[in-house]
Amino acid sequence: MLVAVTSLPLEHRSALDSAGELLPDAVTRLVESLAAEIDERQKQGRFVPGNAIGGQADAETKVEHHLSQGQCSLMQSWAGKVVGQTFIEDELNIPRSTLHVWRRRNEVIALPKGRRTHVFPLAQFVDGRPVDGISQVLAELENPRSAWLWLVRPSRLLDGKIPLDLLKRNRAAQVADAAAIYAKTSL
Incomplete structure (x- = not known):
């Protein structure tokens, strides 16, 4: 998690600092979201244990998608959609x-x-x-x-x-x- 936080742009890290009490709720929602995604991938037969993303190409696509979301991903963790x-x-x-x-x-x-x-x-x-x-x-x-x-x-x-x-x-x-x-x- 430390690697993820330190790789954030400065304004995102500042937002985390000011989020204070919101962070535990955001982390809980993130973990629940990941668990739901893994469950869904297991049902579809796309989950490979040890590789939650399901392949290098899929991982690169997900990273690009999250980077394009920018602040929205962080904001959606506390503000919803x-x-x-x-x-x-x-x-x-x-x-x-x-x-x-x-x-x-x-x-x-x-x-x-x-x-x-x-x-x-x-x-x-x-x-x-x-x-x-x-x-x-x-x-x-x-x-x-x-x-x-x-x-x-x-x-x-x-x-x-x-x-x-x-x-x-x-x-x-x-x-x-x-x-x-x-x-x-x-x-």
């Missing part, structure tokens, strides 16, 4: 201009991927729109990363329910109130 504007435009049929308007109005959570690029957690979209209530959460928790982390984890302020799930059930006022309390008590 994130997508860029092209995916949103092509797959969700949401024009980029609409996405930019939503972003300016804080109606959608955009996580910085680079200096000028952002990715969007896919779970916030329902029926081609961001769920109602995100702007109220962002008004209380201004940092998009903090807001997203709060939205996707069970909250004691909401009786252990996940705020994003409540937003999807049209409970925006309840979630906004909890976000306001959380913002005041977490400082």
